[in-house]
Amino acid sequence: MIYLDNAATSYPKPQSVIKAVADCLQSYCANPGRSGHRLAIEAARRVFEVRETVAEFFNVKDSCNVIFTSNATMAINCAFAAILEDGDNVVVSSMEHNAVMRPLRYLEKEGKITLSFIKSESNGIIKGDITKIIQPSTRIVVINHASNVNGVVQDIAKITANVKEYNPSVAVLIDASQTAGVLPINIQSIGCDFLAFTGHKALYGPQGIGGLIINTTEPLKPFIMGGTGSKSESQYQPEFLPDKYESGTLNLPGIVGLGLGIEYVKPGMEKIHAEEMKHIEKLIECLSGIKGITTYWSNSFEHQTGVISFSHELISCSEIGQRLNDEYSICVRVGLHCAPLAHETIGSYPDGTVRVSVGAFTKDSDIDAFCKAIERIAKV
C-alpha cells in the first residue's frame, strides 16, 4: 500500500507516538487535574509538559495561551465564538476550507455578520494590499496559511503586518492546519491574534487533538464552558487561562501523542520539508508530461507544501482515485476536499481534483510507483 493522503491525516505515525499513546492508556490515563491522587497528578503533569512543548514550538510567550481543542475546525469555531459580535464584518482569503466558511456562512445567513473576500491570483496566492476591503466594522481577517487543495502558502507575516498597520484592532486568525510541522511558525514575529492548528497532520500526533493559540490581550468571550477542576465552588466560568477556554475532560492520550509528534518533527522539519519538495518536483514533472492532465499548485517551490492537485480532461477524478486504489493500492483523495471556495478560486469547481499529498514517510519509490500508475491510467 502507498499512502499519499497526508494532507487529510499523516500516516503512518512515528513509533514514539504510538508507544507514548499506548503507555498513557495503560499506565496513567486518569483525569488530569481533577483529583489529588498520583495518577491524576501525573496526567496533569503530562498535559502541562505538552502545553509547554506546543508553546515553545510556536514561540508562544506563556503556555497558558495554548488552548487544547479536538481539532483545527473546533479551534476556528472557538475563535469566532470568542470574538464575533452582531454587525461585525469578517474578511477571508479565497482559499479557505469549510472549517472557516461554514461557521461564517451560518452567521452570515442568520444576519449576524457580513463577509468580504480577498482577491488572489488564479493559483490562490494573495498579492498586493489587502486593506482596501477592510471596513470600519471588520473584526477579524482569516487567512489559510497553506491550502489543503493545491499546497499554496501565503505570506502570513506580511499579510498580518499589512492588516495591523492599517488598523491594529482588527484581529487576524491563521489557519495553520496544513503548515504546523511543515513550516516554522513563530507567533511573536507573525503578530497574529489567533492560530488554529491540528495535531494529526504534519505534527504526526493522533486524530482528535488540536489547539487554538491566543495571542491577544483583548477581552474574549469563553466558548466552551463547564468543569475545569478550578473554582469548583463557583457556577461561573473562571477568568484565568487556560481554564477560561478549556472545559471538560481533556484528550490525554491525544495530548501525549501530540507532544511526542512535535518532538519527532521538530529537529528534522527543514529536512522533511526539503524531501517533500523533492517529491513534489518529481510529481509535477511526471504529471506535466501526461497529455490531458492539468496540475494545480503554486508554480513556485518557495510557496508550496507537499500537496498538489490535478485533473484529467476526459477521466473524472473519482475514477482516477478508484483505479489508483483498486489496481495499484495507492491512497489519494479526490473531489472538493471540503474546500469549494478554494476550488472555485483555482478553477476546478465543481468537478474537483485528484489530490496527492506527501509526508515524512513518503519514499522515492512511492512517487515512482504513483507516476507509473498515473501514466497507465491516463492512456485513454
Add this chain to the structure above:
Amino acid sequence: MNYYILLLPSVHDVMKAEKILLNAGVNLNVIATPREISHNCGVVIRFELSNLNEVFSLLSELPAEKKIFRKTNENMYQEVIKE
C-alpha cells in the same frame, strides 16, 4: 507535622510552580486541595517550613495569584501570604 500549602488558581499554575520549584531543588509534594482552604477539586503544593522564603522568591515572577497557608495543627490552616 507542620508545613506550608501553596494554593494557585489553576492546575496549570500548580504544574508550572512545581516545575520551577523542582528545578531549584525544593522538596515538595503535589496533593489534593484540603477542603479547609479551598473548595476547588484540584491540587496544591505542600512544602516544608524552612523553604518559605525560597519558594516565595522563586515564584515571584509567576503571574498567577498565590496564597500560602501554614498548617499548624491537624486541619488548622493559617494564611500567611496572599498576593
